[in-house]
Amino acid sequence: MASSKKRIKKAPKTGLIKLCMEKRMPLTQKRKLIISIIEKSSGHVDFEGIYREAKKLDPSIGIATVYRTLKLMREFQVVDHHSFGQEHKHFESPIKSHHDHLVCNECGNIIEFLDPTLEKLKLKIANSHQFRMQSHKLEIFGLCKTCFKKI
Amino acid sequence: MASSKKRIKKAPKTGLIKLCMEKRMPLTQKRKLIISIIEKSSGHVDFEGIYREAKKLDPSIGIATVYRTLKLMREFQVVDHHSFGQEHKHFESPIKSHHDHLVCNECGNIIEFLDPTLEKLKLKIANSHQFRMQSHKLEIFGLCKTCFKKI
DNA sequence: GTGATAGTGATAATGAGTATCGCTATATGA
DNA sequence: TCATATAGCGATACTCATTATCACTATCAC
Numbered sequence: 001m002a003s004s005k006k007r008i009k010k011a012p013k014t015g016l017i018k019l020c021m022e023k024r025m026p027l028t029q030k031r032k033l034i035i036s037i038i039e040k041s042s043g044h045v046d047f048e049g050i051y052r053e054a055k056k057l058d059p060s061i062g063i064a065t066v067y068r069t070l071k072l073m074r075e076f077q078v079v080d081h082h083s084f085g086q087e088h089k090h091f092e093s094p095i096k097s098h099h100d101h102l103v104c105n106e107c108g109n110i111i112e113f114l115d116p117t118l119e120k121l122k123l124k125i126a127n128s129h130q131f132r133m134q135s136h137k138l139e140i141f142g143l144c145k146t147c148f149k150k151i
Numbered sequence: 152m153a154s155s156k157k158r159i160k161k162a163p164k165t166g167l168i169k170l171c172m173e174k175r176m177p178l179t180q181k182r183k184l185i186i187s188i189i190e191k192s193s194g195h196v197d198f199e200g201i202y203r204e205a206k207k208l209d210p211s212i213g214i215a216t217v218y219r220t221l222k223l224m225r226e227f228q229v230v231d232h233h234s235f236g237q238e239h240k241h242f243e244s245p246i247k248s249h250h251d252h253l254v255c256n257e258c259g260n261i262i263e264f265l266d267p268t269l270e271k272l273k274l275k276i277a278n279s280h281q282f283r284m285q286s287h288k289l290e291i292f293g294l295c296k297t298c299f300k301k302i
Numbered sequence: 303g304t305g306a307t308a309g310t311g312a313t314a315a316t317g318a319g320t321a322t323c324g325c326t327a328t329a330t331g332a
Numbered sequence: 333t334c335a336t337a338t339a340g341c342g343a344t345a346c347t348c349a350t351t352a353t354c355a356c357t358a359t360c361a362c
Contacts, residue, residue, distance in 0.1 A: 028340065044241035044261050047318085062342040067319065070242065081240040082252065082288070089232040090195035091221065101233065102282045110195050115276055118269075125266055126291050131253045134293040137233070140277050142285040179309065179358095198349085213311035218350065 015039065016078065025076040030061055034069045038079060100138040106147035166190065167229065176227040181212055185220045189230060251289040257298035 016039040020027055027035075037053045038045060045053075051066045073079040090110070100118070102111040118138070126133035143151065167190040171178055178186075188204045189196060196204075202217045224230040241261070251269070253262040269289070277284035294302065 026339080030341080038242050046241050050242065060342080064320085064343080065341065068340085071320090073242075079242045081242050090197055091189050091201065091224075091230045091232050092192075092195055102277065102280055104282075105285060111280055111282065113276060113280065115272070118272055118276065121266070121269055121272060122289075122291060125264060125269065126253065126293060129253055129262055129264065130296040130299075131255075131262065131291065132294040132299045133291055134256060136289070136291040138273075138287070138289045140273060140282065140284050140287040142277060143283040145281040148281075148283045177308080181310075211311080215312080215351085216310060219309085222351090 020073070020076065020078050023076045023078055025072060025078060030058065030065050031069050031072075033058055033061070034066060035073070035078075038073075044082070100140075102140045102142070102144070104144040104147055105141055106143055106151070109144055111144065171224070171227065171229050174227045174229055176223060176229060181209065181216050182220050182223075184209055184212070185217060186224070186229075189224075195233070251291075253291045253293070253295070255295040255298055256292055257294055257302070260295055262295065 016035050017027065017032055020031075020035060034050060034054055037050050037057075041049065041053075047066070047070070050070070051063060054061050054066055070079070070081075074081065097114070098119075099112040099114040102113060104110070122136050122138075123133060126136075167186050168178065168183055171182075171186060185201060185205055188201050188208075192200065192204075198217070198221070201221070202214060205212050205217055221230070225232065248265070249270075250263040250265040253264060255261070273287050273289075274284060277287075
């Protein structure tokens with residue numbers, strides 16, 4: 001019967017853990033471990049990376065705990081997650097010229113637009129980072145005219 | 152033994168089918184059906200929508216054929232597919248302020264950037280469509296400095 | 303026609319993510 | 333200090349979208 005605490009209530013710890021406490025997300029040693037991994041990975045980590053690192057630091061940790069903690073963190077809005085892959089794919093003819101999208105969070109409707117200033121700016125930004133642009137994608141999420149009126 | 156042709160070589164058909172022929176993608180009746188569904192859906196369709204419509208127009212069509220055709224079309228670059236969901240999630244601390252991403256297609260590295268002009272422009276575009284912006288995401292894909300030099 | 307080959311539908315397999323279950327650790331109260 | 337309630341845990345069963353497999357069919361070149 002060691003004294004491994006599962007529910008921690010204090011400890012002013014690092015920024016992200018502090019944020020979790022402020023948002024009243026219940027913390028445990030395992031959760032703190034996962035949180036610190038996300039925080040330490042100064043840029044971006046995917047599930048695989050988090051799980052591998054967590055397993056290394058605490059081999060007893062289960063895959064479900066990592067998934068659960070990430071889900072919990074999303075619910076408490078203490079992580080952002082970006083997706084660079086594809087999930088809910090929409091197909092369209094490439095005969096149409098390039099355009100970007102306004103996606104309504106309420107009705108799911110998609111409005112296409114093309115803004116020449118924006119296109120130029122994208123290229124300018126890439127160039128300023130000595131980055132060779134091949135493709136690009138901008139999505140603006142929010143409420144369309146109709147849904148905004150309803151709410 | 153009806154005369155349902157499976158491999159079509161001519162017929163100057165619609166724009167998207169023409170594009171397929173130009174790119175030498177082998178066409179069949181079933182494939183043409185799927186292609187026409189994508190083309191007709193003037194905006195965006197997801198798999199579910201394509202399959203439902205295809206099944207309605209030709210109940211004998213199998214789910215595998217729809218998946219196969221879409222995959223083939225991607226390989227022949229005759230469709231664009233956008234994803235508004237999330238697949239390969241990257242997690243990061245929200246303590247960091249908003250920023251966009253340059254994603255290297257070669258090494259997978261991600262460069263963060265923030266451009267005030269861009270941020271203003273996003274809002275301006277949303278407003279011009281009477282769209283209430285809640286969040287937004289810009290990703291520029293291409294080659295980072297290092298990978299560009301290598302190639 | 304005859305074989306060779308590509309396309310097809312049904313279905314098995316895969317894999318990421320989630321739900322379930324029995325067990326453990328913690329907190330609270332007597 | 334012990335008892336009980338409850339949250340968290342790991343293992344694993346399960347789900348569901350997508351892909352691979354397989355036996356069969358249609359088409360093409362001859």
